[in-house]
Amino acid sequence: MKEARYFYVPNAANETELPAEEAVHAMRVLRLKEGDEMYLMDGEGYFYQAEVALATPKKCIYTIKQTLKQKPVWHGRIHLAIAPTKDMGRMEWMAEKxxxxxxDEISFLDCKFSERKTLRIDRIEKIVISAVKQSRKGWKPAVNPMMPFHTFIENCSNAGQKFICHCYPEILREDFFTVINNVSHAISSPSDSQKSSDNKPSVGDDITVLVGPEGDFSIDEVRFALEHGFESVTLxxxxxxxxxxxxxxxxxxxLARRV
Amino acid sequence: MKEARYFYVPNAANETELPAEEAVHAMRVLRLKEGDEMYLMDGEGYFYQAEVALATPKKCIYTIKQTLKQKPVWHGRIHLAIAPTKDMGRMEWMAEKxxxxxxDEISFLDCKFSERKTLRIDRIEKIVISAVKQSRKGWKPAVNPMMPFHTFIENCSNAGQKFICHCYPEILREDFFTVINNVSHAISSPSDSQKSSDNKPSVGDDITVLVGPEGDFSIDEVRFALEHGFESVTLxxxxxxxxxxxxxxxxxxxLARRV
Incomplete structure (x- = not known):
């Protein structure tokens, strides 16, 4: 059985041809021909069963045959904000996994003890798109540019729960997995049963979690986050x-938010 | 503050010098001198605070000052048996993480659809030791050589629970995390409270879990495992x-077995 071919096409329903890079892959590597079936993923909750309508060496025009609305497989938005590691490969690996x-979203933080102050967001974006295709995700995670720690904290107006992971024993830390599971149980009580489970985002379930650099956050950064509504946790x-x-x-x- | 230096020394209590490779690292890279403090890890539940007694360019004789018994941070033994990926880097990465x-233990399976039939166990062992030191683990995970799938199944006499993860929808699969959590709750009932939590292994909690190659296990392999007491699960x-x-x-x- 031929493996189905998936292509990432933002706004696929309103486009008619594959983006340049995907077209080259479709034509030169997979050698698709007119009439061949393929699947388009728009990264925003829809897959499309489509057919090659016109194929040239660099272009691939498609016709959509069927719209396939995807169902979320977890509640709420999961947002990781992390200080990138010195070794870029380790960050790329993490983005893939x-x-x-x-x-749902990844942000990069420039912290006091950060060993890396710049980051090629385009490379992370590429890796994320490739993993979205490989693992057939309905939604593409958002990839945000690097920003100063304090700017991130001050602008994080997530209505869900916000956490900062750190290693300072002098600041009381709750267990992250226990805390997010308790919230999860609370929100699935009968009184909340009218909440739609197939429309993202379901704000009350949102999680934003901060992970520091190799040398951890500074203690002042941790305190600043706590003053701005973040909870102190350990993994x-x-x-x-x-x-x-x-x-x-x-x-x-x-695990705490899966449907 | 100087970062403490950790060395992996099997049977450290009965030895008096660092193994050759660790000695070179201690002498040439860290440039330890007589009287310097260091920590030895024997990979079997003990750390030792020690001191350099004699240092030559290739040798490092130590004296043990204090024995530090480690406490297990999870119950029972966690054993992963996996078919190695074609790309060896991906397996090495996984072993580290x-x-x-x-x-507690990793085994490599030669399956019907395996894309890799040989494996450099010495490389995996090296990566595991490095991660043990980096993450300060009390016990070094065992690294077993590759073996045929059927041999592994027939010789797996683990008294705990055994699982096979697979993707065949025609075979009923339970949710792995749910199943191991239910067992965990059961074993922590009051009647079991006499169970010691600081002596490994605590057999009833043991988990052996099988993960197949890129093309999954064959359906015959799955059935063979089920006939030998493995439970069918999905991740x-x-x-x-x-x-x-x-x-x-x-x-x-x-997560299910942590103390």
Missing amino acids: ATEVGF GNSRLRTETAGLSAVMMSQ | ATEVGF GNSRLRTETAGLSAVMMSQ
Whole structure:
């Protein structure tokens, strides 16, 4: 059986041809011909069964045959904000894995102890899109540019819960997975049953979680976040590298919010 | 503050010098001198605070000052058996991350649809040791050589629960995380309270979980495992790559069994 071919086409319903890079892949690598079936993903909750209408070496015009609305497989939005690691490969790896596991948004923080002050967002975006296709996600996670820690905190007006993971024993830390599970149980009580589970986002379930650089957040950064409504948490007993902490936070959020 | 230096020294209590590779690192990279403090990890539940007694360019003789018994941070043994991916880097990455998160044993399976039939166990072992040191684990996960799928199944006499993850919709699959959590609740009932929580392994809590190759297990392999006491499970709604599935299984086990 031929593996179905998936292409990422933002705004696919209003377009008629594959974006340049996808077209080259479709024509030169997969050698699609007129009449061949393919699937388009718009990254915003829709897949489309489509057919190649016209194929040239660099262009691929399509006709949509069927619209396939996707169902969310988790509640609310999962947003990870992380200080990128010195080794860029570790961040790219994490972006791929977090996309496979399932999350909604990634932001990069410039912190006091950050070892990396710049980041190629276009590379992260590419990796995320590739993982969206590979793991057939209905929604493409948003990839935000790097910003100063304080700017992020001051502008984070998420109506859901906000958390900062850190390692300072002198600041009381609750267990992240326990806290988000308690919230999850609360929101699934009968009185909330009118909440639609197939329309994202369902604001009360939203999670924003912050993970610091190799040298952790500064204690002043932690305090600043707490003053701005973030909760102080730990990811557990394990001493994790930054990228592993980021993925763990996403996996825990995913387990707590899955449908 | 100087970061404490950790060295992996199997059987450290009965030895008097660092293994060759660790000695070179201690002498040439860290330039330790007589009287310097260091920590030894034996990978079997003990750390030792030690001091450099004699330092030559290639040798490092130590004296143990204090024995530090480690406490397990999860119940029972977590054993992942996985078909290695074609891309060896993906397996190495997973071995590192699973060690950081925390598990006890990894086995590699040669399956019908395996894309990789050989594996450099020495490389995996090296990565695991490095992650044990980096994440300060009390116990070093065992790394087993590759073996045929059927041999593994027939010789897996784990007294805990055994699971096979697969994607065949025609075979009923329970949710892995739900099942292992139910067992966890059961074993923590008052009648079991005499169970010691600081002596590993606590057999009833043991988890063995199988993850297949890129093309999944064959359906015959799944049936063979079920006939040998394995339970049929899914890791959830996400379409995961082999190495992501392996790490997810370890993370879920860790969450369900943490102290």
